[in-house]
Amino acid sequence: MRLSILGAGTILPQPNRSPACHLLEIAGRKLVFDLGPGAVARLAAAGLDHREIDTVFISHLHPDHVLDLVTLLQATNATPSWERRAPLQLIGCRGLAAFTEALLAIFRDARPETYALEIHELELGANEVAGLNIHAALTGHTSNSLALRLEAEGRVFAYSGDAADLPALVEIAQDADLFLCEASFPDGQGTPDHLTATQAASIAARAGVRHLVLTHLYPQADTQNMRAEAEAQFKGRLTIAQDGTEVRA
Ligand SMILES: [Zn+2]
Numbered sequence: 680m681r682l683s684i685l686g687a688g689t690i691l692p693q694p695n696r697s698p699a700c701h702l703l704e705i706a707g708r709k710l711v712f713d714l715g716p717g718a719v720a721r722l723a724a725a726g727l728d729h730r731e732i733d734t735v736f737i738s739h740l741h742p743d744h745v746l747d748l749v750t751l752l753q754a755t756n757a758t759p760s761w762e763r764r765a766p767l768q769l770i771g772c773r774g775l776a777a778f779t780e781a782l783l784a785i786f787r788d789a790r791p792e793t794y795a796l797e798i799h800e801l802e803l804g805a806n807e808v809a810g811l812n813i814h815a816a817l818t819g820h821t822s823n824s825l826a827l828r829l830e831a832e833g834r835v836f837a838y839s840g841d842a843a844d845l846p847a848l849v850e851i852a853q854d855a856d857l858f859l860c861e862a863s864f865p866d867g868q869g870t871p872d873h874l875t876a877t878q879a880a881s882i883a884a885r886a887g888v889r890h891l892v893l894t895h896l897y898p899q900a901d902t903q904n905m906r907a908e909a910e911a912q913f914k915g916r917l918t919i920a921q922d923g924t925e926v927r928a
């Protein structure tokens with residue numbers, strides 16, 4: 680599998696880290712995890728044109744993870760000499776359907792016209808959706824924010840979304856080949872609804888993760904040595920993401 684980080688940041692403007700967007704290529708599929716502002720353009724620049732996007736996961740409904748959903752839907756309707764026929768799978772947290780409906784009540788021209796928008800709100804635990812096996816768990820970041828685990832072709836990918844330091848994350852990331860985990864802040868600057876690099880690395884170590892990729896970094900990340908903080912806890916392969924980072928597992 681190949682993971683491209685197209686948004687390694689948060690809602691705050693940063694030159695090297697845009698709001699959340701990650702592209703996972705696995706089992707012949709191209710799966711998008713979160714659509715922060717600007718994500719559709721960055722996906723296109725990375726080779727995934729909006730016409731080719733068919734499966735999008737939304738971890739939770741904060742703007743840095745979901746604002747470009749309307750861009751995707753509007754672009755789909757506004758592309759000259761092309762009509763989307765294939766369904767678009769939108770998979771994510773509780774409240775995703777009502778959120779999308781409210782968005783389309785405001786942006787009426789983005790309402791699907793020629794294709795089916797299939798929205799799946801995940802159950803906690805195991806799900807089979809859009810031909811994929813996905814486990815979901817609450818992360819404690821918001822009341823409905825999810826962490827996701829995907830197993831395909833004998834490989835395991837896990838994504839924390841935004842998360843508090845909960846044992847459920849160890850379960851979601853257990854023995855993962857690749858664990859994409861938020862690490863918002865360096866040590867000493869953490870908040871109860873996000874992880875520090877030390878917390879993310881400790882979760883990865885307890886879960887027996889092979890490769891840990893830290894994403895969702897606030898600007899403070901560059902003021903302190905988060906790699907050293909993480910390496911003190913986690914002895915596996917470690918990547919600290921910026922926009923454009925690519926890893927294979
Ligand atoms: Zn976020």
Ligand SMILES: [Zn+2]
Nearest residue numbers: 739741820841
């Ligand atoms: Zn959030």
